[in-house]
Amino acid sequence: MxxxxxxxxxxxxxxxxxxxxxxxxxxxxxxxxxxLVLICEEGEEEYDPSTYPHKEVYAEVIDQETVTTEELAALxxxxxxxxxxxxxxxxxxxxxxxxxxxxDWQLAQEVMFADAGTILSYNTNLRALVVDKLSGAEMxxxxxxxxxxxKMALHKLARALNRRIDIVYDHTDGTTEFDDIQDxxxxxxxxxxxxxxxxxxxxxxxxxTEEPKKYDGKTVRFKGQVARLKNDKPGVFAPxxxxxxCCEADITFMGLPCKYADCKKLEMRSxxxxxxxxxxxxxxxxxxxxxxxxxxxxxxxxxPAQEVATF
Numbered sequence: 237m238x239x240x241x242x243x244x245x246x247x248x249x250x251x252x253x254x255x256x257x258x259x260x261x262x263x264x265x266x267x268x269x270x271x272l273v274l275i276c277e278e279g280e281e282e283y284d285p286s287t288y289p290h291k292e293v294y295a296e297v298i299d300q301e302t303v304t305t306e307e308l309a310a311l312x313x314x315x316x317x318x319x320x321x322x323x324x325x326x327x328x329x330x331x332x333x334x335x336x337x338x339x340d341w342q343l344a345q346e347v348m349f350a351d352a353g354t355i356l357s358y359n360t361n362l363r364a365l366v367v368d369k370l371s372g373a374e375m376x377x378x379x380x381x382x383x384x385x386x387k388m389a390l391h392k393l394a395r396a397l398n399r400r401i402d403i404v405y406d407h408t409d410g411t412t413e414f415d416d417i418q419d420x421x422x423x424x425x426x427x428x429x430x431x432x433x434x435x436x437x438x439x440x441x442x443x444x445t446e447e448p449k450k451y452d453g454k455t456v457r458f459k460g461q462v463a464r465l466k467n468d469k470p471g472v473f474a475p476x477x478x479x480x481x482c483c484e485a486d487i488t489f490m491g492l493p494c495k496y497a498d499c500k501k502l503e504m505r506s507x508x509x510x511x512x513x514x515x516x517x518x519x520x521x522x523x524x525x526x527x528x529x530x531x532x533x534x535x536x537x538x539x540p541a542q543e544v545a546t547f
Contacts, residue, residue, distance in 0.1 A: 238342040246349035247326035251379040253281035272317035276300035276325040352378040375402040432458035434540035473499040494529035
């Protein structure tokens, strides 16, 4: 049987320990399952096992950076754990820890906690770490919300990095509010031609690859660079842009497969404006189905003012 792993991320004093403590105090969650709690950083809050309805909870402090797969498996075996809760270190990347999890550990949920008053500053100064936490989380909880904090700024930060993330605002007056702000796209999906402005390419790429069915049958127009896909059929190229997710070290080319009879005539890395019909089909790029373009026109274009696109 796989062991479910519940991962809680965020920076020091963001509220992770308090939430885990309250969760373990809830008999609906803690009904006697043998639970291994892995603590990767220690803040001001501490766990109090005396308040748990069941005592089969076993806390272990580990070094997130140096712990090995064998050590994690040994801890699970030592406590005969049926599930694992991990309070991850906010100053370290998450993925290396996930890669070290034993084969029978399965990520069940990832939740990020953030101090609403400081997270925007973290985003300015430690952007890569913020992206790391937000991009994979199913939910983000913004703690310590006060009346003077701009909810829209927090909403935009979360949704720019993760379109599907659930957002919760935990106010200082004790109330909790679920985010209900709608995210209108900056281009009209109902227009005869869905025209994507240069500054909106990163959002367009993410949206069309995450929800390709809503583009099926539509005609799109965008500016991109000419690129080729490895081992693709003749008559196909991949117009796209280099996109910076979090920092200069994290720039990736994001292009879409596009059928075009004259693609051999296109100069690599030249800029073009592509108008194309979208269909949703199988392609190796997606390891399944995704958007495939059929060019209506491909014309030379000037490079955009900002050649590397951002979210």
